[in-house]
Amino acid sequence: MKAMILAAGYGKRMRPLTDHTPKPLLRAGGKALIEYHIEALRDAGIESLVINTGWLGEKLVAFLGEGTRYGIPLVYSHEGTPLETAGGIKRALPLLGDQPFVLINGDIWTDFDLTRLVDNRPDPVHLVLVNNPEHHPKGDFHLTDTSRLRDNAEPKLTYAGIGRFDPAIFAQLADGEAKLAPVLRAAMADDAASGEHHAGQWWDIGTPERLAELDRLLSGT
Template sequence: MILAAGYGTRMRPLTDHTPKPLLKAGGKALIEYHIEKLRDAGIDSLVINSGWLGDKLADALGDGSRYGIPIAWSHEGTPLETAGGIKRALPLLGDEPFLLVNGDIWTDFDFQPLLAERPDPVHLLLVDNPEHHPTGDFHLTEGGRLRDNAEPRHTYAGIGRFDPALFAALPEGEAKLAPLLRAAMAEDTASGEHHQGQWWDIGTPERLDELDRLLTQR
């Protein structure tokens, strides 16, 4: 599932008429990098949620046929936050664990290892803390367990593998992901790994310009 329902408020005026995942860097929309990398990693179908300017997003990407991977749409209208959006999309996601990717990041991470069977209902990718988020989110132990009450902390990359049962009891409507993650950590049912390669959170027009320069030079 690719999360693509946000308003993109920090990216205005670029997002006044363009949904954030369709903003381009290196001549390609941010979300297209995810679609192609997930397809190449062995994912056989995608769910994308939409909110702000969702019709434009769906019109641009269609049913996925030109990317070689089927896309199903979960239209929210008013964005439901991450967990609420996942809850809405559960009928499309099925009963097996799924990968979750934020639509407004860029990374060179290889998604294929996340397809391996794992015992935990939560497995997150963490990255080094960027300048705009110096305190990080979660601690990763040497054994690959996630903790919310230890140092040092790394930043959640917006990429993870989840068991849909984690969201089954949520009521319909707006809901954040962080409380579910912290509950899993408290029960020691959350694992993680540290990606030390490229990772960009495209939260400002300036960061989009920086990424565009990087990818254009490549």
């Protein structure tokens, strides 16, 4: 099974830290954020990783290389101008192949057990949801008692930026910029989306302050 790490964004909210460093290479606990994902995906049984690049993407490639020191092959989908999430996935489909893949945002940190996404699942979309953080109190999607996802019901949880996807749901998208939310809502409307609630650690590294707080947690200071 393959996985994709989203790493092409500008990281504008993290400036000035991201003026010269791509956001996934920002460090917490002595390690770049993206390295936590690479190691967790490797340990979950993922065979190879696709990383999309945009802003300062050459620095990601120079730092991570081909994955030799991580024990998992890394390949890159270069976007130049970031294409948003769905557009980036569409661009990367030739590298991802035609089998379901795991997707994770490069600018989060979590203790979610990624082996749960390697297990076979029948739905084209399966999302990990978390409790709504203070900066996103209304959430994104409703999770039913039978683990189905709904867009038009309450209460809502927050999409964690982690999921398992069938590449076929992106195949008909036009090349270019495209957001993920419409793709997810279409799957929910067809009752083709399931989900699960992760109640453990999850950090959206959206501000320098949150990065500093995560660094203190991981460093034990």
